[in-house]
Amino acid sequence: MYNFLKFYTNLTRTLTVDIGLQKLYKLRKPIKPYAFIRVHNEIKTIDTCFNSFLSCLSGGVIGFNSCTDGTKEYILDFCKKYPQFIPLEYPFDLIPPYDERYKEDIINERYRLDTYYNFVWEKLPKNEWIIKLDADHIWDTEALEDLCRLPVRKRDIVILSRMNVHCQNNIVYVNKINPIVEPGDSWILYNEDIKFDFYRGWEKKRFIAYEILYLPKRHRKIFSILANWHFPIVKSHRSTFNKDEWIPLREFDMKQYIKENKLEGRIPEHMLDENNILENFNKFNLR
Template identity: 35%
Template sequence: MFEFYLRRICAEFLSAFIFDRIKKRELRKKICDKHIFVPREALDSYIPTDVLSKINASSNEDFIQTNKNISINTPPPQHKTHHGFFDFDPDSKNPKSRLNPWGYIRVKNEVHTLAFSLESLLPAIQRGVIGYNDCTDGSEEIILDFCAKHPSFLPVKYPYEIQISPPPHKSEHNKLYKYYEYVLAKIPKGEWFIKLDVDHIYDAKKLYKQFYLPQKAHDLLYLSRINFHIYKDEVFVDKLHEAKDQPLLRNKFVSFLPLMLDGCLIEEMRSKNTNYYRSELCQYHFPYIKQSRKQTLPPEGFIPLSEFKKLGFDTQKIDPKMLEESHILKLYYKFNL
């Protein structure tokens, strides 16, 4: 805590001599921000020993199979919508705990990946809000069915059309950042949330373990990703992306602002954070199944997974088991293709 305040005081002092607001903010971030990478082999050291042994004794598939048996007609016991790794730690029952984040999920026409993506994250995520807009492919029906089976997840239909390109927009309500604000408003202030996407398959065990990394209320966790593509039963990949679009953080001092990128008006999330954590790969991203990006041939820059592995990769950032081609194909074909 002392180090945090020392960095902040130093940043405020030095930025006082700069009058450009953008440069002032950049200097503050450069001084105050602390990026912490936790190697895969060190991640377990953040978890209480008795909890860790129970987590490691279970698999994602154990919980996925159990959660499949939940029926709308036979609702689960009160306060128990599904099971997961969170069952092993009493702290995860605290609504204010980083171990119990809200899933912050947005959907538009993702019928092919939606059901299994949601299923894959259940062993790590106890509750969530699923915002959706302009769905015409059956995604809305899947969301409503999922939330009926798992009532700790709330469906949130955005009542306005979203326009990204080209401007001008009809009104502020038609802009993406307003939609994001609308969904975020359903998450209580001061509670943790994690931004998740439904063209991903999550390794719930690896995901849940990373919830232990933030140590302070102002900390933030980022998830890394690799983009995958399947062509003729062969796996293609691009690279490890140390992205910033899937954060775990507290819903405090969080805002969305409009951002112009390549002629499209998208959103930019801002928050007041200082310590930024990152650890091993815990998900598979399949961006080219989405209807808006649909592509059959491997995209430019993608290489066969076998070639990617020959080139070598950092095993502290990627568990070699995550890159077993047969396992990736088995997961992929659980999508509604």
């Protein structure tokens, strides 16, 4: 409660919300943000994903490019059914993040990630709340609605965490290195004069390159409870399941991980329930 009061009296710019503190927001009416979505060949997951967050949103823009698996057709049909969403096809192929081609000094900007992101971002309404969403997550709809109660001031930004999981042969696996992550690249924020930039460089002798959203220093960060599962292996271009990188959830010491990473009180028990995860995973179009 002390940190809660410090945050709302502007004595600190960060607030960590646990399950108990989240209850204090229950009487607040949730905002209904607009979705910022980018999709590429995700026909296996997209329908289940969209249905998990649809009721929490006012609408949004769905960017897509170079789709060959029926994702484009799905998006066009979805936007006809839900006209509050705008389909937006990017007409160029993209160089993926971390790609070695980004080492070159001369790269056509149309193939860069930040150009694509800004192409989609510019179609979103200004002076409205925006949530960044991907098409390989499943959200706990009620928990997402609760997260939408957290922004109070326009400079608030809610940082969204995710749990990296995969299911195979009715066994739930979590990523050994990053079972639960909060990298700051998924959020709810107010759309004022901001845009994506391009970053490339070296970290620990590893070349990195990706899009980045620089936020004004006046923004205040709210770190929230876990409300979604991320299923990266289901994507067609990541379909190789390397068991060396994953561990069955039942064998992973999640309590110790939560303690070591100071996540106490922020991971609802039902988000760690194997039957719950399997039930949701089986909603995917895996045929």
